[in-house]
Amino acid sequence: MMARGALFSALIALFLLNACAVAKSASGSRVLVLLDKLDDRADYSAFFSSLSERGFDVYFKEASDVSAKLVDFGERLYDHAILFSQKSSGVLSATKLVEFVKLEGNVLAAVGRNPPDNVRDFAYEFNVGVDETDTAVIDHFNFNSTEGAQSSHTTILANAFAPSAAVYSQSTLSGGAVLYDGVALKFGKNPLLLKLLVGSATTYTWGARESSDVTEQPYVSGSELILAGAAQTRSNARVTFVGSQKLFSDRHICNDTSLNQTTSRFKLHVLENIIVVDSKSGNAAFAADISKWTFQERGVLKISAVQHHKEDESFQRDSYRVKDHIVYQLDISEYRDGKWRPFVAPDVQVEAVMIDPYIRATLQPSSSAKPSSATATTYVTKFQLPDQYGVFTFKVDYRRPGYSWIFTKETLPVQQFRHNDYERFLVVASPYYAAALSTATASFLFMIAVMYSS
Amino acid sequence: MASTRSNSSTSSQSALSASLSSHLLQALETYRSRTPARLKFVDAYLAFLVLTGVLQFVYVLLVGNYPFNSFLAGFGGAVGSFVLAASLRIQISGNNPEFKDVSPERAIAEFIFAQIVLHFFVINYLG
Numbered sequence: 001m002m003a004r005g006a007l008f009s010a011l012i013a014l015f016l017l018n019a020c021a022v023a024k025s026a027s028g029s030r031v032l033v034l035l036d037k038l039d040d041r042a043d044y045s046a047f048f049s050s051l052s053e054r055g056f057d058v059y060f061k062e063a064s065d066v067s068a069k070l071v072d073f074g075e076r077l078y079d080h081a082i083l084f085s086q087k088s089s090g091v092l093s094a095t096k097l098v099e100f101v102k103l104e105g106n107v108l109a110a111v112g113r114n115p116p117d118n119v120r121d122f123a124y125e126f127n128v129g130v131d132e133t134d135t136a137v138i139d140h141f142n143f144n145s146t147e148g149a150q151s152s153h154t155t156i157l158a159n160a161f162a163p164s165a166a167v168y169s170q171s172t173l174s175g176g177a178v179l180y181d182g183v184a185l186k187f188g189k190n191p192l193l194l195k196l197l198v199g200s201a202t203t204y205t206w207g208a209r210e211s212s213d214v215t216e217q218p219y220v221s222g223s224e225l226i227l228a229g230a231a232q233t234r235s236n237a238r239v240t241f242v243g244s245q246k247l248f249s250d251r252h253i254c255n256d257t258s259l260n261q262t263t264s265r266f267k268l269h270v271l272e273n274i275i276v277v278d279s280k281s282g283n284a285a286f287a288a289d290i291s292k293w294t295f296q297e298r299g300v301l302k303i304s305a306v307q308h309h310k311e312d313e314s315f316q317r318d319s320y321r322v323k324d325h326i327v328y329q330l331d332i333s334e335y336r337d338g339k340w341r342p343f344v345a346p347d348v349q350v351e352a353v354m355i356d357p358y359i360r361a362t363l364q365p366s367s368s369a370k371p372s373s374a375t376a377t378t379y380v381t382k383f384q385l386p387d388q389y390g391v392f393t394f395k396v397d398y399r400r401p402g403y404s405w406i407f408t409k410e411t412l413p414v415q416q417f418r419h420n421d422y423e424r425f426l427v428v429a430s431p432y433y434a435a436a437l438s439t440a441t442a443s444f445l446f447m448i449a450v451m452y453s454s
Numbered sequence: 455m456a457s458t459r460s461n462s463s464t465s466s467q468s469a470l471s472a473s474l475s476s477h478l479l480q481a482l483e484t485y486r487s488r489t490p491a492r493l494k495f496v497d498a499y500l501a502f503l504v505l506t507g508v509l510q511f512v513y514v515l516l517v518g519n520y521p522f523n524s525f526l527a528g529f530g531g532a533v534g535s536f537v538l539a540a541s542l543r544i545q546i547s548g549n550n551p552e553f554k555d556v557s558p559e560r561a562i563a564e565f566i567f568a569q570i571v572l573h574f575f576v577i578n579y580l581g
Binding site: 424425426428429431432433435436438439440442443446447449450451453 | 492495496499503506509513517520521524525527528529531532535539565566569573576577580581
């Protein structure tokens, strides 16, 4: 009896311990970090400890380690991967990284001036181009002056964040600029790509070693120059590319308690008038936000409780009739900061499709309808089915940048009126009834008269 | 000049209408005196059917063609009955040589059969 009690309390303790360790991610807590040498993790200690604080189980592996596997026998061994290694690894080829993403693993890949081939190829799978080796992003107008005014201006200050509430918190958007020292990225035509941080009008990319003038069109420049960008696959796996792994380093992440003040602060030069902006870099907030977004801690949407019924009924039918008045409703919740919350948007639409969309109705967040739980917003709309019978699909396909794609559909038949569905004995038709009956009666009397009059 | 012309045209019009009305009166008088009572009875029935049909047509113009099937049944019943009764009248009047061989009894029997079939369809199509 005692033993059973002890076992029980131990189980409870284990459960509580487990609950505490659960990450705030909607998809999982296992993170694999790939580094050139295990010792390198000290350079990024602030970033990695913030991940541990958020409840992730962080595993470190050297990129050349043969046991560094993301997928084994078709199963993901980790939920997320961070690629910080700067040497090409034959162990984790682009193909293997793609396989991991296909299994809905999330990847945060950061490169430097010497991008490894596997990450370069991996980026190219998403139509993200990485500039050549030994080039750097340069901005002679927004640079970190603590590096020295005569420097090559390769540590730039970037604050052109994508205005996405799904990715960035308000404090990041209004906070300090990001210290960026790395290579330029360029997006191809891929509708699944999302710009997270882009260059300013004066940002360009050029050879870092040469001090020579720019003699031809740079690979990419201005706001087309991507500093950080992401791809969200159709299965909602997120892959984020950052052109500067130094962005995550302790040296660039502001950490008031443990870091040297001179390196964690920056000065902003604007032309010859030196405006000294002595403030913290936004690297910590930026790194936190994009890792939260990449690892499915925010901007994750979920549809639940999809329901439809006729306006004067409350139960869902397997089929409807043409011109029926339908009430369609569903719940949408957003995962943010460890909790499912109600998600309110004015632009969620439902479609009734039979090859073409016959109906496209905007769903209104409803205050009167009771959501399935306090963690969701109920959206309701009413529409009348068209005077067209056939197999219709009711679908909601909501794709907004930064948020996970949500999709639900249901196929059901819409039938025509049966012969006994029509209304009978209409008041409006009473003259016809009277006429038909009087004609019939008159005919009957006439028949009798004609028969017996001869 | 103009007044003369208008005078002459009025007089010719009045002369025309006078002759027309006199002809109509004559036709009516002939109809009244020469037509057998039996055919007059058929004509009264035909007039009733025309009236029923016209009233329904006016109603459909005023109210719209919903429900269309009821309109078709009612209107078709009137038109159909008219056609059958007119055919009966032709056969039993005795003035049409091509129906000399058809006895009035046979014409009446065919008429009754056709009427029953017609109204069967009318009633079924009405609702």
